[in-house]
Amino acid sequence: MFEQYLSIKEQYPDALLFYRMGDFYELFFEDAETAARELSITLTSRNPNDASRIPMAGVPHHSAKDYLARLLEKGYKVAICDQVEDPRQAKGLVKRAVTRVLTPATVLEDESLDAKEETFLAALFWNDRTDTGALAWAEFSTGEWTGFESKKEQELWQWVHKLRPRELLIADGPAALHKEMRAFLDEGISLVPMPAKAYFDHAAAVARLLKAQRVTDLAVLDLTDKPELARCLGAILAYLEHTQLQEATHLAPFAPLDRSRHLLVDEITERNLELFVRLDGKKGPGSLWHAIDRTITPMGGRLLRQRMRQPWREMTPILDTQAMVAFFHDQDGLRQETAQALKAVGDLERLSTRVCLGRSMPRDLTGLRQSLAGLPHLRGLLTAAAPPPALAKLLDRWDDLGDCFDLLHRALTDSPPPTITDGGLIRPDFQPELTELADLADHGEEKLKALLAAEQAAHALPRLKLGYNRVFGHYFELPAAASKQAPAHWERRQTLANCERYVTAELKSLEQKLLSATEQRNALEHKIFLEIRDRMAQARPRLLFMADALAGIDYWQGLAETARRWDWTRPTLHDGLALRIIAGRHPVVEAVQGASSFIPNDLDLDDDRRILLITGPNMAGKSTVLRQTALIVLLAQMGGYVPAREARIGLVDRVFSRVGASDNLAQGRSTFMVEMTETARILRQATRRSLVILDEIGRGTATFDGLALAWAVVEDLARRQGGLRTLFATHYHELTSLEGRIPGVRNCNIAVKEYGGEIIFLRRLVPGPADKSYGVEVARLAGVPPRVVHRARELLQILEKQGGEGRARFVEQMACPAMLPGMEPPPLPGPAAPAVSPQALELRKALQALDVEHLTPVQALTLLHDWKQRWGKPD
Known part of the structure; x- marks a missing residue:
């Protein structure tokens, strides 16, 4: 047995081998120690008294799924080694073989999958000779896959970070993964180095692709001019064949990702806007997903996630989606009935995948039956409500899959094992042969009694009995005195002192049927089940079409339900660059705090206001305004309603964000280094149609360094393509002097009111710069000890008195023409404090004595002329 175990384990060194022994899956050696540690199960030994003891651990076969799910969640691979022959018929050791390798990205079981989240398997390849690379990814449980090529290696890794695949295939070798790139990978991503020649070879990849997609030319897949992408797709196919031990026949027709059709939200923006998780990495309240997800089905939930990652940037799909959402938004009864109907729909995508790959269990087919049962009713609901054109077109192509439902309804029992x-599994009346076997298995005793009664009546033998023993089986028994009346065709089997025992051909035939009826019935039901599964597998294209249709309906009603619940409005989108939001709110903050606790804000970006410099104290709400603007744009280009009284959105191609402060110790990057890296990406990649939100640029370094960098960033954003749409929150009040100096730059501030020595945050965005930062007051509100606050106020007064002139000189120098591109700025003057001249002292006294309120215009002109004669002449 150990020889067999070790020979199989040698083929799967990187996986935990679950070796089937009777009713248990056993693990040995290092695998047993790992399983015992990770699953908290008992570690025993095959030979505990032997010096060369072999560690051993096991889990029951019937409950293995739970243990497997826990191991996969921790990133382990598991090779399932089953008995591949009947132990009753085996001669010697039962044959065993690995029937499947479970990996984090190739699971199909619901226990290991989040219903509304994708689980991606990705492959990345970079060709140094051509300076081109590609990234491809597949959702194995649904069969969807796509990818793209790029001339920018950094862009590929950005997408890896954005998609967060459970497994990433890379070409094995010293240059396969740059050291600095490792830090981009989350802990949940398993790197899988694969032999480049075996997995990423172009010729082999093309052969696998053509076979898997059942095409004869790469042009059909739009891959003729994308060799690196073909390599990645071939690597995915090879990996699936290796782990699943069968061809991936369920994969959808491949199409490269068209990034030009979607608003791009990079991984940094996705994190900063807290689309799916909060900044602390946790799910739940505080994320946009939690605030807007009202989908019912798993397919609808996954479509919502896809649209949040990739909103549209084309007008037509946005307007079509808006029309659908409005259709459900305006009809509360229809929306509620639709949601109720969708509750009966299971995950058609993943169900059909398990069916197609032969991995489905009886509950999968009953789930499919339940899902199909309500399709006619749902179609009737939508058809009767005068749907918009796009939905009407979908209903024209609607497929109730009535033949599939009828087959499943007639064949499967209500509660199969x-x-x-x-x-x-199968209803007894589904087939005549099965009816007979079920009748025998369930009513065998009655049939034996009926045969006995028939023999008694036919031969006038009222004393005839029916008996059974292990030697002869069933028999007829006559008293010795009546043995002469036994029919001639009866076969005597045993003679006893007071009776004779007989069998008949009919009794032996019935007995044989009874003995084998259960086994034959189970075998026939298994055969019928496989035939039904094959029929459902052939219907997979139809099932996937309806899965897409139901996902869309669920997506639309979910957005409509969210809009109705929070009183959102339908935005207007246009091809210009202006962006106008009236009474906008932050959808997540509003969901957590309630609508009554949130103060809405207006915001305008147009030709005269391309860059808004937003000032105000900490905690006033600058970051909230920045984030809510970006979220409103995303929601609008998803086709949904937005949290505002009115919104006019000029289409956006990318949303960039630089928000918050964080370091990256794994890369050896300080907070300021991370800030500058993210800023550099924005300045290099932003286009005329992008929306940029920046929060506190330059705060991680010395004051003048940070101010100079923030100033230069504003200049660059204003100069490029007539000015990029930007919201720039800052504490550098010196930047507010840029309004009027640089076209398109405007000042705004979050209003604050001082009352009775306290500050009140009004949370309103108003025109103009803030008068001061209120940093010391915010520190006091945060609970900083009074002695520290008091000392800070003293120091602030000193710094304000001594540093005012120096700060003014700095602003004057930064705003002078020497700041034009390509010219070096003049050296800043030192903080000289020249002696005050007698003339200046005399002028100061004259100003102090001047009564401005009672000065007439003529007196003022006369006084000014007199002063100019006395003190205005050159020295």
């Missing part, structure tokens, strides 16, 4: 070999 969890396995496919124990019988009880």
Whole structure:
């Protein structure tokens, strides 16, 4: 047995080998120690008294799924080694073989999958000779896959970070993964180095692709001019064949990702806007997903995630989606009935995948039956409500899959068992042969009694009895005195002192049927189940079409329900660059705090206001305004309603964000280094149609360094393509002097009111710069000890008195023409403090004595002329 175990384990060194022994899966050696540690199960030994003891651990076969799910969640691979022959018929050791390798990205079981999240398997390849690379990814449980090529290696890694695949295939070798790139990978991503020649070879990849997609030319897949992408796709196919031990026949027709059709939200923006998780990495309240997800089905939930990652940037799909959402938004009864109908729909995509790959269990087919049962009713609901054109077109192509439902309804029992070999799967009346076997298995005793009664009546033998023993089986028994009346065709089997025992051909035939009826019935039900599964597998294209249709309906009603619940409005989108939001709110903050606690804000970006410099104290709400603007744009280009009284959105191609402060110790990057890296990406990649939100640029370094960098960033954003749409929150009040100096730059501030020595945050965005930062007051509100606050106020007064002139000189120098591109700025003057001249002292006294309120215009002109004669002449 150990020889067999070790020979199989040698083929799968990187996986935990679950070796089937009776009713248990056993693990040995290092695998047993790992499983015992990760699953908290008992570590035993095959030979505990031997010096060369072999560690051993096991889990029951019937409950292995739970243990497997826990191991996969931790990133382990598991090779399932099953008995591949009947132990009753085996001669010697039962044959065993690995039937499947479970990996984090190739699981199909619901226990290991989040219903509304994708689980991606990705492959990345970079060709140094051509300076071109590609990234491809597949959702194995649904069969969807796509990818793209790029001349920018950094862009590929950005997408890896954005998609967060559970497994990433890379070409094995010293240059396969740059050291600095490792830090981009989350802990949940398993790197899988694969032999480049075996997995990323172009010729082999093309052969696998053509076979898997059943095409004869790469042009059909739009891959003729994308060799690196073909390599990645071939690597995915090879990996699936290796782990699943069968061809990936369920994969959808491949199409490269068209990034030009979607608003791009990079991984940094996705994190900063807290689309799916909060900044602390946790799910739940505080994320946009939690605030807007009202989908019912798993397919609808996954479509919502896809649209949040990739909103549209084309007008037509946005307007079509808006029309659908409005259709459900305006009809509360229809929306509620639709949601109720969708509750009966299971995950058609993943169900059909398990069916197609032969991995489905009875509950999968009953789930499919339940999902199909309500399709006619749902179609009737939508058709009767005068749907918009796009939905009407979908309903014209609607497929109730009535033939599939009818087959499943007629064949499957109401509550089949969890396995496919124990019988009880198929209704007895589904086939005549099955009816007979079920009748025998369930009513065998009655048939024996009926045969006895028939023999008694036919031969006038009222004393005839029916008996059974292990030697002869069933028999007829006559008293010795009546043995002469036994028919001639009866076969005597045993003579006893007071009776004779007989068998008949009919009794032996019935007995044989009874003995084998259960086994034959189970075998026939298994055969019928496989035939039904094959029929459902052939219907997979139809099932996937309806899965897409139901996902869309669920997506639309979910957005409509969210809009109705929070009183959102339908935005207007246009091809210009202006962006106008009236009474906009932050959808997540509003969901957490309630609508009554949130103060809306107006915001305008147009030709005269391309860059808004937003000032105000900490905690006033600058970051909230920045984030809510970006979220409103995303929601609008998803086709949904937005949290505002009115919104006019000029289409956006990318949303960039530089928000918050964080370091990256794994890369050895300080907070300021991370800030500058993210800023550099924005300045290099932003286009005329982008929306940029920046929060506190330059705060991680010395004051003048940070101010100079923030100033230069504003200049660059204003100079490029007539000015990029930007919201720039800052504490550098010196930047507010840029209004009027640089076209398109305007000042705004978050209003604050001082009352009774306290500050009140009004949360309103108003025109103009803030008068001061209120940093010391915010520190006091945060609970900083009074002695520290008091000392800070003293120091602030000193710094304000001594540093005012120096700060003014700095602003004057930064705003002078020497700041034009390509020219070096003049050296800043030192903080000289020249002696005050007698003339200046005399002028100061004259100003102090001047009564401005009672000065007439003529007196003022006369006084000014007199002063100029006395003190205005050159020295």
